[in-house]
Amino acid sequence: MSATEELRASARPSPLRSLATVIAVELAAAVLLRLFLLSDDTAVIVALLALMGAGFALLQIRPAIEDAIVAAFGEARLAALLLGGIIVLAYPFFLNGSSYALHLLIIAQLYAVLALALNFQLGSANIPNFATGASYGIGAYTSALLAIHFGISFWLALPVAALVATVFGFLLGFPSMRTKESYLALVTIAFGIVIHQLLNNFSWTGGPNGLVGIPAPILFGHSFARPLEVFGHRLPSQANFYYLSAALVALSILSARRLHDSRVGLAWNALRADELAARCQGINVVWYKMLAFGVDAFLAAFAGTVYAFYVSYISPDNFTFIVSVTIMTMVIVGGMDNTLGVILGAFLLTLLPEKLRIFSDYRLLFVSVVVILFLVLRPQGLFQQRARHYGGK
């Protein structure tokens, strides 16, 4: 056994230990999130944030801990997935029926989907895109218009909206074949503003007033506007959308995983590393860039559709340039090309402003300062991207 192999073997945790680590980490995360969601006490929230800050400071000082946890999750993968799934399914039952906490979770999950969508571009392929908010809006408006004017059900509107947004995504990808970096960033900014302004001015999109009265989805005769009853437990109606958006997050994680492991993900990473070298390796740069725009728009439209049917009222102001910047911030703060990091970034940046309502006036200021501090102190994000590893352990 060579020295490196020996070192690796000694670093590999025993199965029992990794199982314990997985359970401890997942339960701790769930409990802390619950405390954070249900607490009204500013002191508790600040204490929780401080705890989290301390946690990341520890990871910063001792990266070995992060590696150990990641290794444990790799070892006990099935258990981790199973426990994670159970926690997500059981979570609404432990929220004391608080519809506000569920609402926060739904919005955070939708932003997680958006951030994962953008991550394909920004994280994997390093293509700046400030138009995710626009794709989100296109999805929301398409499905809402279909539902209001043609009575089309949510389940049919979902794929149609995604297809329409994807077409727009490819349309936006078209100029991306020629422009680069800041110039490309401006093209996407311009696209986002054009879409927002058009939504704001057309009469058939309701202008600045938006669209009202989007009907709630119905599944097997159960309207999503009605409370959910499971095993005699009565959950607020938000629980329907909680499970729907959780399913969407799961789908996004799965597709992120599959794409990352596929030739497509590898091609995107090659683009990020060096576009010219990628082209020399026979990678069709144009196609993969366009594909990144398409995938981003597709997932963003899913989130948009769920959002539209959830709040049943959308207006252009839900889909501004600032929304796109927020999504981009989530990806960067969370950690580019790291699925877990991006989701955490989305949760943090959705929940933090909501929970800081006590400082209501200083909220935006505080969040902006936090973002700047993050970029300065931990530029790689909460969790940095991990090196690909192939086969074996």
Place this chain on the structure above:
Amino acid sequence: MDSLLAQHLVNWMVLGSIYALVALGFSLLFGVLNVIHFSHGDVSIVAPFVALAVIQILFAGVLPAGAGWALVVALGVAIVVTGLLGILLDWLVIRRFRGAPAMMALVATVALGSVVRELIRMFYPQGSNPKPFPALIRDSVQIGGVQISAFSVLVVLVSVLMVTLLFWIMHRTPIGLRIRAVAEDRDIARLMAINPNRIFAVTFFLASAVGAIGGLFFASHAGVVRFDFGIQLGLIGFSAAVIGGLGSMHGAIIGSLLIAGIDTLVQVTVPDGASYRMVFIFLLVICVLVLKPSGMLGKPVFEKV
């Protein structure tokens, strides 16, 4: 000449001048630091607030008749303070992103812009309300038989003067030579005993002070100023600098005139044009970038292995 047409032409020139003053800052900063300073629009709009504060402090808000000098003092203070604010923001935040990927700096400066906006909103007295901004001059002048407001003439003249001054500084003074040297190669410039950080500070001062003049004119043109005007001004200035070709000062001016042109044209010819002007401006931006991917006067990027 048709007086309506003349009016539109004057309007075009005024808008073009205001946008150019802001766009020049973007281009200058990008050329020297290779950084997109997205909060430049917000920094520029700080100037009218400073000017209002000075007027408030000196005269309790009411300009005495014939006190032209007071207005000049207020504007001068505003320009200098805004220039110093640029240096401060660089020192506090932007310098930490010198070696970072471009997107990092972009997102950081977007957040920085939001900090500037929020600070005005929170800490300026009644900062969230729109504030009336005084007209700089009220008279009008006769040029070629057409009545033109003196303000328009002032805007265009001052802008031309500022652009000339900027070109003169960049190409005829030792400091300009140093700025160009740092823009060309930071490390070689250091070998020539130039302190890049000092040059960056000077560049930030110049860009922010010129932007401040743009912000003051913008406020005076609109007759009112609000804390979030900086977003629009910044986006348009940035667009003008980009379609002209980032780093090129001529490009920034041409880009501004082009954007102001389409802005005026749409408002005049398209029914309900005022609400569609942003659509047309940004469609133009997309079209220009599709045809000329690195802007009109930008250097084409050659990739070398």
